[in-house]
Amino acid sequence: MAKIQPLSSSPCSTSSSGVQQGRHAYTVWMKSLVFNGNGCAVYGPDGAVAFRVDNYGCRGGREVLFMDRAGNALIRIRRKGFGMFRRWEVSRCAQDGGQDKEATPWFSVRRAEKGGAAVVMHGGAGTCYTMDGCSRKPEYRIRDVDGTVVAEVARKQTAAGVVLGEDVLTLTVGTEVGHLLVLGLVVVRGLMNGSM
DSSP states (O other), rough: OOOOOOOOOOSSOOOOOEEEETTTEEEESSOOTTTTEEEEEOOOSSSEEEEEEOOOOOOOOOOEEETTTOOOEEEEEEESOOGGGOOEEEEEEEOOOSSSSOOOEEEEEEEEEGGGGEETTTTTTTTOOOEESSSOOOOOEEEEESSEEEEEEEEBBBBBBOOOOTTTTEEEEESSOOOHHHHHHHHHHHHTTTTO
């Protein structure tokens, strides 16, 4: 699998272990590792591929799978509804990675006011998380119900301060939220904006 080099520590970036004040950093490349595929690759703090999304169908398909580095499906994301009633249903796949087994519903995402998105957990009462500014800009934040920022996405910068393209992002996740949940939200946002 592909590997990127982690950044050395600098005053404004995460350390080479990917942790800064209890937060973990991932690099998200909004390109598929498969030739002519649509998807993204998520690199861990060590620079190795940690997760990947591949949609072998058309761009922004109705269903995508979020997989670990071995290709086991972890999350299934399905687009439901049309127009302003469109939502993305996210389910956890079976532990053995079996795609034929029924996935357990986990959460759903809808567009919200001012270009944001609202996240509702399955069986929950109301919005649990929000994503600020789901416009085409690559920088945004994920907040919990209290308004506390639990994850941030920004364009990746090299140690020399060079800002990479809009399809290479740094995802910083706090320890108080599940990383798989946040990674699923980043994928849903990519699907919402047609960047995957």
